[in-house]
Amino acid sequence: xxxxxxxxxxxxxxxxxxxxxxxxxxxxxxxxxxxxxxxxxxxxxxxxxxxxxxxxxxxxxxxxxxxxxxxxxxxxxxxxxxxxxxxxxxxxxxxxxxxxxxxxxxxxxxxxxxxxxxxxxxxxxxxxxxxxxxxxxxxxxxxxxxxxxxxxxxxxxxxxxxxxxxxxxxxxxxxxxxxxxxxxxxxxxxxxxxxxxxxxxxxxxxxxxxxxxxxx
Amino acid sequence: xxxxxxxxxxxxxxxxxxxxxxxxxxxxxxxxxxxxxxxxxxxxxxxxxxxxxxxxxxxxxxxxxxxxxxxxxxxxxxxxxxxxxxxxxxxxxxxxxxxxxxxxxxxxxxxxxxxxxxxxxxxxxxxxxxxxxxxxxxxxxxxxxxxxxxxxxxxxxxxxxxxxxxxxxxxxxxxxxxxxxxxxxxxxxxxxxxxxxxxxxxxxxxxxxxxxxxxx
Numbered sequence: 001x002x003x004x005x006x007x008x009x010x011x012x013x014x015x016x017x018x019x020x021x022x023x024x025x026x027x028x029x030x031x032x033x034x035x036x037x038x039x040x041x042x043x044x045x046x047x048x049x050x051x052x053x054x055x056x057x058x059x060x061x062x063x064x065x066x067x068x069x070x071x072x073x074x075x076x077x078x079x080x081x082x083x084x085x086x087x088x089x090x091x092x093x094x095x096x097x098x099x100x101x102x103x104x105x106x107x108x109x110x111x112x113x114x115x116x117x118x119x120x121x122x123x124x125x126x127x128x129x130x131x132x133x134x135x136x137x138x139x140x141x142x143x144x145x146x147x148x149x150x151x152x153x154x155x156x157x158x159x160x161x162x163x164x165x166x167x168x169x170x171x172x173x174x175x176x177x178x179x180x181x182x183x184x185x186x187x188x189x190x191x192x193x194x195x196x197x198x199x200x201x202x203x204x205x206x207x208x209x210x211x212x213x214x215x216x
Numbered sequence: 217x218x219x220x221x222x223x224x225x226x227x228x229x230x231x232x233x234x235x236x237x238x239x240x241x242x243x244x245x246x247x248x249x250x251x252x253x254x255x256x257x258x259x260x261x262x263x264x265x266x267x268x269x270x271x272x273x274x275x276x277x278x279x280x281x282x283x284x285x286x287x288x289x290x291x292x293x294x295x296x297x298x299x300x301x302x303x304x305x306x307x308x309x310x311x312x313x314x315x316x317x318x319x320x321x322x323x324x325x326x327x328x329x330x331x332x333x334x335x336x337x338x339x340x341x342x343x344x345x346x347x348x349x350x351x352x353x354x355x356x357x358x359x360x361x362x363x364x365x366x367x368x369x370x371x372x373x374x375x376x377x378x379x380x381x382x383x384x385x386x387x388x389x390x391x392x393x394x395x396x397x398x399x400x401x402x403x404x405x406x407x408x409x410x411x412x413x414x415x416x417x418x419x420x421x422x423x424x425x426x427x428x429x430x431x432x
Contacts (some may be wrong), residue, residue, distance in 0.1 A: 014230055016424045021401070083420045084427030089418075099318035106315070108376070108399035108416050120218040138360075140263040153422055160324070177422035179415075183324040185237070193425035195418045200324050202411045203307075204299045206369055208232045208391035209409035211300030 012025040015056045019079055020054065021046050026076035038069040088113035090150050092175070094166050095157035096121040096129075096136050099181055103157055104131055117149040124161070139166065142171045153178040160184040223275040231272045235295055237262050238269065254285045268355035302330035306366050308391070310382050311373035312337040312345075312352050315397055315422040319373055320347055333365040338378070355382065359389040369393040 025045045029037055039050035046053070057063045060082050063075060070134045080086050091109075093100055093116050104116060120139045123125060129136050137145055145151070158166050163182035170178065177193035180186050188194045241261045245253055255266035262269070271281045276298050279291060296302050307315055307325075308334050320332055336355045337343060345352050353361055361367070370391045374382050379398035386394065394411040396402050404410045 004299075011424075012230065013421060014228065016416055016421050019424075020414075020420045024401070028392065035231045082427070084423035085420065089419070089423055097318075098314065098321050102313075102315040102318040103415065105313075106399065106415055109419070112416050112420070114416065114419050135259045151420065152426075153308065155419075176426055179422060181419055183322065185240070192274065195421045197320055197413055197415070198236075198416055199319065199329065199413070200328050201233055201393055202413055203305070203325065203330050204236045204301065204328070205232050205411045206228060206395060207305055208227075208235070208301035210368075210392055211298070 005101070009059060011059050016083075018048065018052070018056050019083060020114045022056070022205070023076060023079045023083065023085075026072050026079065029072050030076060034072050035071045037072055042070060052138055069092065085113055090115055091153045091155055092116070092118040092120060092142070092149065092151040092170075093146060093155050093157065094120045094139065094142075094170070095159075095162075096123070096126045096131075097157065097159075097183075100157035103155055103181070114153070116155075117151050118145045120145065131140060139169070142169060146170075146175065147171050154178050156180045156182050156186070158182050225275060227275050231275070232299075234262065234264065234268070234272050237238060238272070239295045239299065241300075242286075242295065246292060249396045250288050250290050252285045253288055260374065269395060298315040300331055304331060305369055306331055306333045306364070307369045307371055308332070308336060308358070308367040308386075309356075309371050309373065310336045310355065310360060310386070311375075311378075311398075312339070313373065313375075316373040317347070319371055319397070330369070333367050334361045334373075335360065340356060353383070358385060362386075362389050367391070369395065369429075372396045372398050372402070374398050392395050 007021045022042065022045050025042065039053055043050045043053055055069055063070065063078065091114050093159055093202055094106055100119070104119070116134065119131060119134055120142055122139045126136050126140050152175065154164055154170045156163055156178060160183045163180060164186050167180070167186045167188060171189050171192050175192060178188055180194065180196045183198060183200065185196065186194070219268055219295050221258050228308065238258065241258065255269055259266045259269055279286065307330050309320055316335070320335070332350065335347060335350055335352045337352050338355050342352050344356050347372045368391065370386045372379055372382055372394060379396060379400055383394055383396070383402045383404060387405050389410060394402070394404055396410065396412045399414060399416065401412065402410070414420050
């Protein structure tokens with residue numbers, strides 16, 4: 001198997017998000033039987049420009065020849081490697097409330113190799129229930145749960161007030177990556193990867209755009 | 217009221233996200249009675265550096281004097297203006313499933329001036345139910361709902377297959393901004409603002425980071 005070069009410089013979150021988007025577009029193109037796509041067409045589908053695509057890929061070595069387009073299958077395979085998606089990842093969900101249930105029900109994950117293997121909560125009325133055969137366990141046993149399941153990623157869907165303590169605990173128990181949906185910033189040890197989804201901040205992105213348009 | 221200069225150049229999504237983060241930090245500092253904060257301390261709290269803060273703010277004109285720190289209340293007020301948060305925004309939620317309910321229950325919105333004023337769905341078993349006094353209405357009546365409520369933003373929490381048709385319909389009905397949670401990309405007319413939250417793509421950001429660490 002070919003390996004992709006380690007990135008030469010820090011890759012921005014925006015570049016990583018665009019790589020995920022290119023991957024989805026290439027997947028669609030491949031499903032449609034398309035073998036080669038021009039950089040102009042790929043850029044159009046991704047809502048960007050060919051120079052940006054070249055730049056996003058340039059962190060990881062050379063891809064294709066200028067002017068000859070991208071080979072769909074090959075580029076897709078290499079982006080999968082770049083994104084760490086050539087293997088599957090086990091995920092523990094912390095927080096079995098509305099948001100936790102919505103995330104659990106979001107089947108899109110599985111297609112890309114993410115599998116929720118455990119659910120944790122502190123609410124005695126929820127512990128012992130099962131969602132699609134996965135029993136909700138007490139947060140207090142998280143060390144054993146991680147050891148038994150091999151989960152490496154945690155999705156945090158707790159209330160704001162609980163989030164930091166939960167993340168501290170999961171970090172201590174050896175989690176490698178945290179996706180935080182709780183509406184507060186959390187801190188993680190340097191060795192733990194962190195992404196945050198804050199719905200209000202996304203809404204603020206919209207109102208920023210609209211404010212600009214009012215005054216434009 | 218002072219007005220904030222219109223941005224001189226295209227402001228990146230990352231900059232806008234950082235502005236939201238600075239705003240939250242300044243709010244905490246103000247609540248703690250802090251009047252002036254050094255750029256070094258603000259940067260530390262935001263997990264960035266002073267040059268990045270200066271750059272993020274520089275799009276909107278001059279803020280403070282170099283070396284004298286930022287006046288907390290004033291900077292916070294100006295960031296609120298930049299983000300379009302000196303007014304409130306009415307939001308229509310489309311999709312009354314698990315995810316829609318989780319978003320509806322996410323009270324953090326309200327603090328920043330976002331109010332869900334209407335809920336739409338196509339499922340006859342849901343239409344007519346009410347969440348905290350807000351009746352779930354048929355998507356088919358969305359034009360009247362927008363006109364009656366004055367909602368300008370839509371949060372899309374439908375299944376993937378329905379998302380584009382819903383967005384087209386809302387755009388036609390005059391929505392100004394769309395926050396899309398459905399697990400597929402949607403297109404909007406140029407005049408409509410769009411942000412997308414894709415949970416799988418956020419997980420891919422984590423696995424990208426971890427892959428880099430394995431090989432680093």
